[in-house]
Amino acid sequence: MDIFLQLIITGFMVGSIYALVALGWTLIYKSSGVLNLAMGELTLIGAYVSYTFYMWKIPFPLAVVFTLIIGVILGLLTERIFLRPLIGEPTLTVIMVTVGLSFFFRGLIFLFFNTDTLVFTPPVFPSEPVRLGNVVIGQVYIWSFIAALVLLAVFVIFFQRTRWGLAIQATADDEMAALSLGVSAKFVYAAAWAIAFMAAGVGGTLLGNINGINISIGYLGLLVLPAVVIGGLNSVPGAIVGGIIIGVLQNLAGGYLDPLTIAGFKVFPGGVKDIFPYVVMTIMLLVKPYGLWGWIRIERV
Amino acid sequence: MATMRLPSGTYHQTYQQDQAWWQTRFVWLRMIGLLFILLVFIPLWMPVLFPDIGLYVVSVANLIGYTILSAMGVQLLIGYAGQLTLGHSAFIAVGGYTSAICMLMFGIPYPITIILAALTAGLWSMLFGLPSVRVKGYYLIMTTMAAQFITVDFIITQYVAQIGGRGQAFSIPPGTITFGPIEIDNDIKVYYLMIALVIACMVFVGNLLRTRVGRAWLAIRDNDIAAEVLGVNVVRYKLAAYFVGGALGGIAGSFWITSIYAVSPEHFTWSWSLWVVGVILIGGVGSLYGTVFGAMFMTLVPEILRFAVAPLQPVFPQLMTNFQFLKESVFGLSIVLFLLYEPKGLAYRWWQIKNYLHLWPFSY
Numbered sequence: 001m002d003i004f005l006q007l008i009i010t011g012f013m014v015g016s017i018y019a020l021v022a023l024g025w026t027l028i029y030k031s032s033g034v035l036n037l038a039m040g041e042l043t044l045i046g047a048y049v050s051y052t053f054y055m056w057k058i059p060f061p062l063a064v065v066f067t068l069i070i071g072v073i074l075g076l077l078t079e080r081i082f083l084r085p086l087i088g089e090p091t092l093t094v095i096m097v098t099v100g101l102s103f104f105f106r107g108l109i110f111l112f113f114n115t116d117t118l119v120f121t122p123p124v125f126p127s128e129p130v131r132l133g134n135v136v137i138g139q140v141y142i143w144s145f146i147a148a149l150v151l152l153a154v155f156v157i158f159f160q161r162t163r164w165g166l167a168i169q170a171t172a173d174d175e176m177a178a179l180s181l182g183v184s185a186k187f188v189y190a191a192a193w194a195i196a197f198m199a200a201g202v203g204g205t206l207l208g209n210i211n212g213i214n215i216s217i218g219y220l221g222l223l224v225l226p227a228v229v230i231g232g233l234n235s236v237p238g239a240i241v242g243g244i245i246i247g248v249l250q251n252l253a254g255g256y257l258d259p260l261t262i263a264g265f266k267v268f269p270g271g272v273k274d275i276f277p278y279v280v281m282t283i284m285l286l287v288k289p290y291g292l293w294g295w296i297r298i299e300r301v
Numbered sequence: 302m303a304t305m306r307l308p309s310g311t312y313h314q315t316y317q318q319d320q321a322w323w324q325t326r327f328v329w330l331r332m333i334g335l336l337f338i339l340l341v342f343i344p345l346w347m348p349v350l351f352p353d354i355g356l357y358v359v360s361v362a363n364l365i366g367y368t369i370l371s372a373m374g375v376q377l378l379i380g381y382a383g384q385l386t387l388g389h390s391a392f393i394a395v396g397g398y399t400s401a402i403c404m405l406m407f408g409i410p411y412p413i414t415i416i417l418a419a420l421t422a423g424l425w426s427m428l429f430g431l432p433s434v435r436v437k438g439y440y441l442i443m444t445t446m447a448a449q450f451i452t453v454d455f456i457i458t459q460y461v462a463q464i465g466g467r468g469q470a471f472s473i474p475p476g477t478i479t480f481g482p483i484e485i486d487n488d489i490k491v492y493y494l495m496i497a498l499v500i501a502c503m504v505f506v507g508n509l510l511r512t513r514v515g516r517a518w519l520a521i522r523d524n525d526i527a528a529e530v531l532g533v534n535v536v537r538y539k540l541a542a543y544f545v546g547g548a549l550g551g552i553a554g555s556f557w558i559t560s561i562y563a564v565s566p567e568h569f570t571w572s573w574s575l576w577v578v579g580v581i582l583i584g585g586v587g588s589l590y591g592t593v594f595g596a597m598f599m600t601l602v603p604e605i606l607r608f609a610v611a612p613l614q615p616v617f618p619q620l621m622t623n624f625q626f627l628k629e630s631v632f633g634l635s636i637v638l639f640l641l642y643e644p645k646g647l648a649y650r651w652w653q654i655k656n657y658l659h660l661w662p663f664s665y
């Protein structure tokens with residue numbers, strides 16, 4: 001039972017990071033209809049940028065702030081250069097542009113950083129684990145959880161309370177109506193990309209603190225896709241819940257399915273943890289394609 | 302080939318004439334010339350005339366052939382049947398492993414394993430095509446992605462690759478891959494196998510697209526609801542498209558093991574799936590020639606790049622040591638630039654050039 005609780009709690013905390021990245025993803029999808037497959041690379045960029053700042057002896061909180069600023073700049077540039085000319089183009093074109101961007105970003109990152117695993121030295125968070133009863137949790141998880149929660153809260157307040165946030169919400173809700181009421185679509189798209197870069201950057205930094213920085217961060221960043229499918233592609237609360245569900249499920253799969261033996265025969269040789277979210281996603285697509293809170297599309301000829 | 306302009310005085314009187322691939326004598330001559338270059342000049346004369354680069358050219362040609370075979374199934378699925386797929390290297394992997402296992406464990410001759418590989422990969426692809434009945438567009442992309450991760454990163458890496466306790470890679474001992482009495486043991490023989498497979502697949506797909514099945518696929522691509530209303534059995538034809546697309550991938554996988562005598566899950570990454578989609582985008586979606594152009598572009602550009610950055614090595618040693626990543630970033634950038642500035646791909650540009658030269662220099 002303790003193990004179960006521990007898996008759930010750790011999964012919940014990692015899931016909050018996924019939720020953060022998934023929020024950025026959904027924002028782009030909702031406001032501009034772009035299915036962004038470069039999300040893994042955005043997290044990679046965030047991880048490497050904050051690592052570089054941290055290695056320049058900049059205190060960690062400040063390094064995160066700089067990562068956010070770089071994220072905004074990169075997001076605005078990406079949107080302006082690559083995505084804006086493609087407004088209104090067919091699905092495949094837009095998706096493949098993000099795929100091209102993902103290759104481009106990943107290639108550039110590893111051209112300069114090599115593929116070795118990098119570790120934040122000295123460690124940002126103390127390695128002493130915290131004990132809650134019989135449950136043992138690494139401090140890095142707790143701090144990541146807090147950071148992710150703070151950012152999620154900031155984003156939610158931004159959407160609910162500020163003029164810009166409301167503009168983004170309005171565009172996501174009904175683009176034509178928002179445009180006719182004077183909301184600038186250009187601004188909204190640019191803001192969506194900037195926020196996605198920021199969220200992914202912080203997500204990558206936190207993930208990099210947990211496991212070290214290497215190419216696997218990119219694959220973790222890609223986990224937002226199962227997360228948003230579970231939540232429904234165009235639902236912001238769905239993305240957050242989906243991210244947490246994916247984190248918990250992934251941990252449970254790693255804890256229970258990996259060592260599963262039936263009659264002395266090891267059922268799964270390994271690697272269940274990595275693909276389990278995709279299995280869940282496939283089942284979800286077969287059973288309930290539009291997720292928990294997604295909009296059901298009705299198509300007319 | 303209805304878009305072709307005919308020389309004056311040439312008229313079509315039957316449907317067969319209108320649908321023929323090579324419609325004029327000039328095209329016949331050109332194609333025979335192309336076949337001569339492909340079958341004689343590159344494999345036989347190049348190594349003799351240019352001893353230092355001839356074999357290199359042949360090996361690059363083999364890589365192009367593999368890319369064409371890999372991208373053909375994707376072209377069929379995306380370009381003709383309209384089913385977006387981002388997990389095609391799963392089916393290439395299934396083909397490669399089927400072929401290798403059949404040869405190593407059951408001693409089945411290589412030509413038969415190609416067919417077995419195509420069938421297995423086709424059926425496997427059909428399994429992952431099932432969700433296409435319910436979902437399309439974005440959601441379909443997600444399922445094909447899941448196909449990639451479930452097949453390659455889990456089933457093949459964890460189970461299939463462990464068969465026989467070989468660890469990760471299956472190596473194929475020399476002398477296993479034979480075509481009748483001929484053992485395929487050097488690049489030139491691989492080249493001939495590649496040409497045979499590419500031409501066979503091109504002819505097969507090209508002809509398939511001119512049949513009822515092909516027209517049904519085009520209808521589904523253009524608007525699946527309208528196609529259904531007009532009496533096309535959408536489910537059956539979508540699954541057929543997945544079967545044929547996967548089977549072509551299987552053939553590509555089966556060819557792959559001849560060129561490096563080994564098969565490992567690392568050869569079939571998600572990047573390769575994306576790469577082949579990029580190939581058809583650069584070449585031109587919905588054009589068989591486009592597949593060839595795209596494959597040539599995407600193979601030749603990195604090779605040229607390799608020569609171009611070699612002099613820079615003393616200054617930026619990373620460019621050579623991390624060439625793989627330089628290649629990836631150039632590939633990504635070229636996809637983006639093509640989509641932004643040449644969205645119809647190289648095939649369209651080729652068509653424009655042909656039309657321009659058609660009545661040159663007195664075009665109207």
